[in-house]
Amino acid sequence: MERAYSLVRFSILRPKLLSVMDLMLTDEGRILDVGCGFGLFAAYFGQTHPRRSIVGVDPSERRIAMARSVAAKLGLRDHSFVVGDVRDAALEGPFDAIYVLDVMHHLPHEDQEQVLERFRSLLAPGGMLIIKDITTEPRFGLLFTELLDRVMVGWNEPLAYRHHREWGEMLTSLGFKVRMVRVPDILPYPHVVIAARKT
Numbered sequence: 264m265e266r267a268y269s270l271v272r273f274s275i276l277r278p279k280l281l282s283v284m285d286l287m288l289t290d291e292g293r294i295l296d297v298g299c300g301f302g303l304f305a306a307y308f309g310q311t312h313p314r315r316s317i318v319g320v321d322p323s324e325r326r327i328a329m330a331r332s333v334a335a336k337l338g339l340r341d342h343s344f345v346v347g348d349v350r351d352a353a354l355e356g357p358f359d360a361i362y363v364l365d366v367m368h369h370l371p372h373e374d375q376e377q378v379l380e381r382f383r384s385l386l387a388p389g390g391m392l393i394i395k396d397i398t399t400e401p402r403f404g405l406l407f408t409e410l411l412d413r414v415m416v417g418w419n420e421p422l423a424y425r426h427h428r429e430w431g432e433m434l435t436s437l438g439f440k441v442r443m444v445r446v447p448d449i450l451p452y453p454h455v456v457i458a459a460r461k462t
């Protein structure tokens with residue numbers, strides 16, 4: 264199951280997209296991976312720059328247990344993983360960077376701004392927040408993504424996407440300097456990568 268997920272994830276988050284994010288992350292220091300799942304990208308970003316010390320957080324105990332085991336097998340001794348919800352998990356800052364890959368739309372709309380505020384308070388001055396998410400246009404791309412997300416999470420969980428402009432405005436009002444790029448894909452995913460530096 265996890266092997267299949269990894270293959271699918273690496274075909275969605277292609278090398279181009281991962282390289283953009285890799286380049287924006289600090290190559291050493293403490294980095295928070297929000298919604299880390301079973302640690303796929305903590306393992307990736309930890310291996311491209313082994314001086315990164317990545318803390319992963321995810322509500323799934325099973326995924327966190329796997330993340331710990333994967334990190335141990337790869338010798339990523341500075342990585343650590345916390346079971347919890349990013350809204351209230353015990354996380355100790357400051358972090359030099361935070362990345363959030365396809366997680367923000369899993370939080371209800373009304374909680375998203377508070378979570379961004381939390382990221383700001385956890386970041387060191389000048390720290391970088393990277394959000395990879397799905398924007399809401401074109402409409403077909405959103406419907407395509409939503410359908411696949413529904414297969415993963417079922418009908419009861421919230422899926423709260425936003426247009427990238429809205430994310431940009433929210434982050435700017437919270438005191439981040441924001442840049443973003445839409446990343447084309449051969450599949451119709453409307454990817455957007457947002458780089459927000461704490462000012």
Ligand SMILES: C[S@@+](CC[C@H](N)C(=O)[O-])C[C@H]1O[C@@H](n2cnc3c(N)ncnc32)[C@H](O)[C@@H]1O
Nearest residue numbers: 298299300320321322323348349364365366369
């Ligand atoms: C689409 S998966 C992405 C996993 C990983 N970031 C990746 O890119 O492969 C969404 C992840 O977000 C996690 N998640 C959902 N709600 C969360 C929350 N409130 N706090 C932290 N993680 C959450 C889920 O458990 C899941 O592992």
